[in-house]
Amino acid sequence: MVQDELPVVVVGAGPQGLAAAAHLLERGLEPLVLEAGEVPAAAVRSWGHVRLFSPWTELVDPASGRLLAGTGWQAPTEGYPTGDEWAEGYLAPLADALDSRVRYSTRVAGVSRRGRDRLVSAGRAEQPFVVHLVDAAGGESRLEARAVIDASGTWGLPNPAGADGLPALGERAAVQAGVLGYRPPTPAEAAAVGGRRVVVVGSGHSALTAVIELGEVARTTPGTEVTWVLRRGAVGDTFGGGSADELAQRGELGVRARAAVDDGLVQMVTGFRVEAVERDGETLTLVAEDGRRLASDRAVVLTGFRPDLSYLSELRLDLDPVLQAPRALAAEVDPNLHSCGSVSPHGAAELAQPEPGFYLVGMKSYGRAPTFLAMTGFEQVRSVAAELAGDHEAAARVELRLPDTGVCGGSGLFDAPEPAATGGCCGSPAAAAPALVTLGSPGA
Structure with missing residues (x-):
């Protein structure tokens, strides 16, 4: 042929x-x-x-x-x-x-x-x-x-919770047991964790969406504990560009997620790089490379x-x-x-x-x-x-202009304890020579 x-x-x-x-x-x-x-x-x-x-x-x-x-x-x-x-x-x-x-x-x-x-x-x-x-x-x-x-x-093919890019020890078993997943929870799934402990791992748009949904459950259901885990050492630009984002709804995600944190509905933990996932009865524990332990009933991994x-x-x-x-x-x-x-x-x-x-x-x-x-x-x-x-x-031929996020510096410094002062962002003179930034896994 x-x-x-x-x-x-x-x-x-x-x-x-x-x-x-x-x-x-x-x-x-x-x-x-x-x-x-x-x-x-x-x-x-x-x-x-x-x-x-x-x-x-x-x-x-x-x-x-x-x-x-x-x-x-x-x-x-x-x-x-x-x-x-x-x-x-x-x-x-x-x-x-x-x-x-x-x-x-x-x-x-x-x-x-x-x-x-x-x-x-x-x-x-x-x-x-x-x-x-x-x-x-x-x-x-x-x-x-x-x-x-x-x-x-x-x-x-979602990225795993393991900070080295491979499934953490015990992660596969947690998935099989149905206590760890890689999708943003539906409203019904979020409501089902009411009164329980849930951990969200990741910092991209899917993580923001999950944090907002779970934060609302925490607002209305006593006893709900939501913990948001970031691998990076600082919050940085996790909340996005806000009003500077040319896609207003994308900017609104960060605004609403920040409000959930500011209102005490969601607790943030930074610099937490998962090495193992342990289960003891109904308790799921994420273990970080530095030895920190975070207990929960359910984990949502949204790391890209x-x-x-x-x-x-x-x-x-x-x-x-x-x-x-x-x-x-x-x-x-x-x-x-x-x-x-x-x-x-x-x-x-x-x-x-x-x-x-x-x-x-x-x-x-x-x-x-x-x-x-x-x-x-x-x-x-x-x-x-x-x-x-x-x-x-x-x-x-180019037939498209894309909207800006209003965010500079990728996803923030990976190991810095505090965000570095850049003196400007997109469109400003200070952005002409951006500083090199590093990231563990996209969206995490």
Whole structure:
């Protein structure tokens, strides 16, 4: 089969995968979206109770909107949807519009080149991609593709509580016992810990969301104890940019979390790097590397996510050794180096890999870095689709301005007992030469 007659395989039927398919269709290329879940946006639905801090106007991809307009769908223009509302109001109709181009309950088990393992260079680029699949019943199959866009995200691979990046001793057993989890609690789950002790580990937006929800339980239910654990030695900019954040709802998360702490509903513990998780009856104890012990009844670990690269082992990738993100993009999103909370719009040029025709997009393109915006991914897939269609000028064109977080210095100094005085923040003269900051794990 001639490669041009093959589909472009898109891994993942989430916001970026479905948007990629819409852009490919506009470019005259045939997409095939492979989704491991039983429904579109399965990962989004798993945190469906959480409200996004981007408004509806920034959550609809332009090409997807044009495709949906032909079905009579009208884009919401006001408000901030929850994950469930985003999935039901936009992503599910988009998947329906793509029809048979989306295949569910299909897990990608491997991607390679036809007849070429990773070592073979001769004629490699001339061979189509081979995508190995496993269905819900365990049946195996394979298909060929002219190109592959991996938009599978990182939601399925959360970072552990262990401060060294590996599960703490006893952590796996705590997960199996149902007393430690990696998802923000739903309102019902938060209410269920009323009158008990709960620990939240992490400092990203998911942690802020959990702290706010649990703080409200502590406000209304006597005996509820909420402890918020940070690995870093100081609170720093954990609460975000506040009113300086150009995404008001994102800034509001920090404002509300700070209020929960100031009101005494949540206790903060800094410099706590988990080494072990112990269980004694119904008591769960987190043990820090410095010997401190923190007892609770339930732990919620929200320390970020990491990409699953296991099924890409036979492809030639050029990834940053720290973030596991495309090397050309890593310096823009690395919280160890990045001064202000925004990233320049980017596309096919930054996402390209030594394996021609293969691209990582969406949250997965950020590797282990946090704070990805949907509109960033929409720009990515627009550019990649243009590049695959041969429109190099459009691929190189920037069509997006991203909002600033109002936060400088990544996520704060890891070991400093107090925040360092910088004399300024984003947009100020003092920010021209930002100081180097270090971070243990993104979002922690």
